[in-house]
Ligand SMILES: O=C(O)/C=C/c1cccc(O)c1O
């Protein structure tokens with residue numbers, strides 16, 4: 001019999017590298033442990049993981065709005081594990097067909113490279129990259145022009161309708177956000193060297209990788225010390241976003257324009273579209289009969305993250 005569950009969490013590669021005070025780390029880790037224990041109790045037969053990329057697997061040589069992996073492998077950035085995810089290829093292709101039949105265009109990859117956006121939640125919540133079968137669903141949240149909130153919702157809706165046909169225990173997971181603006185180059189105005197990296201910067205050397213990560217670590221330290229020009233975290237925006245998900249007002253997000261996001265919450269806040277898609281999948285798969293709660297929120301400058309966890313469960317009598 002079908003059974004559905006929803007889990008969303010912020011990711012941050014700075015965890016363990018630039019940490020806040022002990023009490024904050026402890027409370028964030030407790031929130032993650034709760035997700036992990038609940039996931040283990042649910043024991044999913046299949047996970048749909050909605051997540052972004054940070055110019056590690058997807059580049060401007062061919063940048064899709066959405067891509068489903070029929071096979072995927074983690075590059076192992078920021079100390080995340082490298083290696084293959086456990087992707088059921090046939091189901092992933094069936095999912096692409098269902099999404100396209102629902103008139104949402106979606107690319108497919110038989111060699112998807114994923115970074116901490118996918119690897120960190122799998123490691124934190126399942127202890128491995130390959131413990132459970134997982135269908136990776138990439139949402140471009142960084143490389144303008146970006147898909148809209150409405151398209152992300154429709155993608156999630158189509159994935160949820162497909163998942164409901166499988167007769168399995170399915171977990172919808174969203175990884176990213178909330179308000180944040182880590183250092184990330186944009187193609188507009190980039191030097192030729194940076195533009196080349198954004199267009200075709202796959203497979204960095206160890207030296208290039210270390211330099212990139214060290215830059216982010218340095219900026220995080222500066223940001224935490226209050227001496228950085230990064231866009232500030234925006235707890236009010238984050239709480240409003242979480243509240244809307246709790247209200248299950250997903251169509252309400254159709255009115256949100258991409259141009260508003262960077263100004264209010266930092267350019268990387270577009271990662272919340274992974275949460276929106278996961279919530280829309282849960283809504284579609286349960287026919288709207290689900291409840292959402294968010295047990296944890298804290299703005300954590302050291303992690304350059306409005307950091308939160310959220311869960312959703314089916315509820316038969318919820319109108
Ligand atoms: O890709 C990077 O170098 C940094 C990514 C990052 C930093 C902070 C918060 C996030 O959500 C990130 O993805």
Ligand SMILES: [Fe+2]
Nearest residue numbers: 117176177271
């Ligand atoms: Fe990110």
